[in-house]
Amino acid sequence: MGAKESKPTEVLDEAWRSFDWRQKKALKDRLEKFTPSNPDVTNIKILVAGQIGAGKSSFINSVLSAFQGEIVNEALADTSQSTKSHSFTTRLRTYRIRSGDADLPFEICDIKGLEPDELSESQIDDIVNTIYGHVKEGYKFEDKPITSDDEHYNQNPSLSDQAFCVVYVIDANTIHLSAEDKIITEKLRLIRQKISDNGIPQVIVMSKVDEASPLVKNDLKMVYRSNIIKKKMELCSATVGVPMSKIFPVKNYHNEINTNDDVDVLILKAFDQILRSADAELRHGAYNECKQQ
Ligand SMILES: Nc1nc2c(ncn2[C@@H]2O[C@H](COP(=O)(O)OP(=O)(O)O)[C@@H](O)[C@H]2O)c(=O)[nH]1
Ligand SMILES: [Mg+2]
Numbered sequence: 001m002g003a004k005e006s007k008p009t010e011v012l013d014e015a016w017r018s019f020d021w022r023q024k025k026a027l028k029d030r031l032e033k034f035t036p037s038n039p040d041v042t043n044i045k046i047l048v049a050g051q052i053g054a055g056k057s058s059f060i061n062s063v064l065s066a067f068q069g070e071i072v073n074e075a076l077a078d079t080s081q082s083t084k085s086h087s088f089t090t091r092l093r094t095y096r097i098r099s100g101d102a103d104l105p106f107e108i109c110d111i112k113g114l115e116p117d118e119l120s121e122s123q124i125d126d127i128v129n130t131i132y133g134h135v136k137e138g139y140k141f142e143d144k145p146i147t148s149d150d151e152h153y154n155q156n157p158s159l160s161d162q163a164f165c166v167v168y169v170i171d172a173n174t175i176h177l178s179a180e181d182k183i184i185t186e187k188l189r190l191i192r193q194k195i196s197d198n199g200i201p202q203v204i205v206m207s208k209v210d211e212a213s214p215l216v217k218n219d220l221k222m223v224y225r226s227n228i229i230k231k232k233m234e235l236c237s238a239t240v241g242v243p244m245s246k247i248f249p250v251k252n253y254h255n256e257i258n259t260n261d262d263v264d265v266l267i268l269k270a271f272d273q274i275l276r277s278a279d280a281e282l283r284h285g286a287y288n289e290c291k292q293q
Helices: 024-033 056-068 121-131 179-196 215-219 220-225 227-241 260-285 286-292
Strands: 044-048 092-101 101-112 163-171 202-208 247-249
Touching: 024 056, 024 092, 024 101, 024 260, 044 056, 044 121, 044 179, 044 260, 056 092, 056 101, 056 163, 056 202, 056 260, 101 227, 121 163, 121 179, 163 179, 163 227, 163 260, 179 202, 179 227, 202 227, 202 260, 215 220, 220 227, 220 260, 227 247, 247 260
Parallel strands: 044 101, 044 163, 163 202, 202 247
Antiparallel strands: 092 101
């Protein structure tokens, strides 16, 4: 029956992005040896933003798991499904990446998810303040933005308190399908506007590629041969305004009990690029100049 359908083919003849599926060990080794190129920085901080339910906590857990070689559930992912409209992460939480017993010089911050309500400036201000290192660990996000007299407000953030790369986690299934998503992408665009003057690099992690394409669900290695995934990444790029080279498709660990090399290698590749972007920004030293004036 289905043979007569004239849908565009989902399987592309060739991978449109070259990707070595055997590079997991090389990536992991390199990341384990990585030292920030600015000696004043003890750890490179990465901030993860995106819509509620996009997979931010699951992405953080997946990075932790890929390094540990076993499933880690440190960042609380929302498994209830019913609380989609309300952000599960309300406090600022920072996760240190470890490999075995060794602490690596990377930290990832999980912040409150963006809510698809009217464009409130307060969420955006909170995110921008967090990027600049003004929000201390454990701060509970409120309906209004943090003020400088708050006990969790850091007046003098060090380089290690600031985020040097912002990662937007975007669910491949919902990108630009609903009015809600238009509001979210508009919010991301506003954040971009506020921080891009300072050159903070931005990367998109497009999550849930397994749910977006049956081909990919069946075999993750088909991710760069899937027409659906390619189209979704192009849509992401156009709506948020981030080049394709800064968009990484991933499948997060969410219900598995063991890690898997294909999942790991996509996650580690995304994380490697995130760190390279952050470190390049540190090297350029734009921050040093603006902080030391
Ligand atoms: N199939 C699939 N489900 C995912 C993936 N990433 C996250 N999820 C699920 O999506 C839901 C929301 O994820 P969560 O990490 O809590 O999103 P957050 O609100 O952005 O932190 C949870 O039910 C996860 O199990 C993925 O890559 N594939
Ligand atoms: Mg979360």
